[in-house]
Amino acid sequence: MSEDDQKIIGRGTWIDKLAHEMIEREQQLGRSTSMLRVESGLGASGIPHIGSLGDAVRAYGVKLALENFGYKSELVAYSDDLDGLRKIPEGLPDWLGEHIAKPVSLIPDPFGCHDSYGMHMSSLLLDGLDNLGIKYDFRRARDTYKNGLLKDQIHTILTNSEKIGTKIAELVGQEKYQKYLPYYPVCANCNRLYTAESYEYIPDEMKIKYRCHEAEIGSKMLKGCGHEGEADITKDLGKLAWKVEFAARWHAFDIRFEAYGKDIMDSVRVNDWVSDEILNHPHPHHVKYEMFLDKGGKKISKSLGNVVTSQKWLKYGTPKSMLLLLYKRITGARELGFEDIPTLMDEYNEIEDVYFGKVKLDNEAKTARTKGLYEYTNLLNVPKTPSIHVNYRLLIELGRIFKEDRVNRITKKLIDYGVIKNPDPYIDQIIQLAGNYADDFEEQEIMQIQINDATKNALRKLVDVLVAEKDPEDLQNAIYNIAKENNVLPKDFFMTLYQIILGASRGPKIGPFIMDIGRNKVAQTIGKYT
Structure with missing residues (x-):
């Protein structure tokens, strides 16, 4: 089927298609569609990067699409601030080493401005969402567990722990939950999470027995304090293992959609089964996305220090440039760096021109998709007139x-x-x-431009003019004549120069602009293409 023949769903984007699939699934399941809640999990163990933000932004896009289809929806932004600290993120103080394996909500804030390390990291992510105009219902793991909001789900999971342990081993080959319960209490003696191994559940009292033994954190073994105790799942601090926790949240909060990164595929497979078979709650509609990579091809990581944060991005680009990045597509790994900002800033202007009819595309589906992308980039609150565009x-x-x-x-x-x-x-x-x-930032990276031999000759001649001792009397006219003398159409030669200098097909009058930048500097730039 050609792109022209494809049915345009909603506003023609992947977001609309996903929301449409979700609605169809809900109708097939026969569930109430009075509220279609979507969720995004917010990691609180390290500096949040754009990938972390992207999970929530895309879920919000699905929320907007559902509302556009006439359904009520809301985004739950869930901060996992009971997660244990596994390693010290790059650039943070060494004293955090004392707190390895403790829940991040129990660790002091290294920056001294929030009630905990976890809340500081969550606040950075929420600040990013606020700056983008994303609306959300914020929920903290610490409050969720402390207030007993998951107690029924925890009870059901623990009473079925043997069955779950067998299934986890079958699905992903992990055998430890055949020996221990999929629940980590916070040790009452040392406040560590992962070292406290749960080995027995007392259903009538809703308590687990545990011993603070040891745990492998990263590639190191961390010894426990040896404490043995009991923890009440309705009020004492502790948390479910990731292999089952998503399912508990989906059930408790009635979540109908959640995207996930390929790095937690195994956890999602197990949670889907737990949700369906143990909690009798059909798992949410999913979409898998790939991670952002740094320009060296490594996964952008909160702990490695190769973080592209929203706060730093917004020093150089508009919120719209970030939303465009996140709404363009969801599948496929992408290398990401601050050097992408100029392209995205100019691309926003291009899709705005399509939306307002200044540029015509070659088919209906592509036009609908581009207009839809512009609408979602504006969070479906589209301006009445286009902005002024400057490269x-x-x-x-x-x-x-x-x-x-x-x-x-x-x-x-x-x-x-x-x-x-x-x-x-x-x-x-x-x-x-x-x-x-x-x-x-230093000079822009070299653009990949197809340049024929005649144009290369003309560029060499122009370099000679630019590095000459005396200023040319009329550089604009000199460039025009160089093109003609080398059998290059002047308009094509000007376009090549704009592509080399600006990465665009047009710009201001080229002669005066080159004089403003500096003849020698432009000569060096052009010389890289000859």
Whole structure:
């Protein structure tokens, strides 16, 4: 089936397709659709990166699509702040080593501004969601367990622990839950989580017996304190193992959709079975996504220090640029770095042009998908008129030139170039972002451009003109003549220069712009392509 023949669902994006599949499944299951709740789990053990944020942002997109289809929906943002600290994230103080295996909600905040390490990390993620305009119902693991909201699910799971342990071994080959219960109490003596092994459940009292023995954390064995005790699952601090905890939450909160990363596929398979067979609650509709990778191809990790945070991203790019990144697609691993911001900033302008009919695409499905992507990037609250568009890389280059009184001087240049007619508050904001980028990052990486031999010859001639001792009398005219003399269409030659200098197919009048950047600097850049 060609793209033209495909049925357009909702606004034509993967988000609409996913929400539509979810609704169909709910109808087949015969469940009430009066509230279709979606969930995102927030890790609280390290500095949250854009991948962590992406889980919640995409779930919110599904919520918006469900509402667009006429259903009530809400996003539960669940912070796992009873998770134990497994290692010290890069850049954090060594004294955190004393707290390895303790729940992050019981560890002091290294930055001294929140009630715990876990709440500090959660707050960074929530701040990122707030800055993007994401609405959510925030729930903490510590409060959820302390208030007994999962006690019925924990009881059912523990009374079926033998059956669950056998199934876990069958599904994923993990045998420890045949020996121990899938529940970790917080040791009453040392406050550690994973060293406390539960070995017996007393159903009538809803208590477990445990001994604080040892646990493998990462690749190291951590000794327990030797304490033996009992813990009440209705009020004492403790948590279910990941292999069963998702299922308990899905049941307790009536979750109908949750995405997951490929790194927890095994846990999701087990939880789906526990939800379906033990708790008699059909597991949520899922979609699997891949991890963001750094530019070296490694998984972006909260503990490795290769973190692209939303706070830093928003120093250089708009919230819309981040939402565009997260809503473009969900499948496939992607390398991600701050150097992607210029492309996304300009791509937002391109899809806005499609939405407002300034650019026509070649088929209906592609047009619908692009317009839908623009709508979701604006969280279905679309502006009535398009913004003023200025090439972000142009602003970076001008930001490298003008450091003092940057906004006013760059605005004047944009008016001189004919790029804008008047000063504008939105353009002021983009100039500031691009200026931050210019200050913090080196030159742009070399763009991959197809250049034929005639154009290469013309570029060499232009380099000679640019490195000459005297300024050319009329650089714009000189560039035009160089193109003609080398049998290159001037408009094609200008486009090649824009691609080399700005990564765009057009820009301001090229001669004055090159003089502003500096002849030698542009000559060096062009020389890389000859």
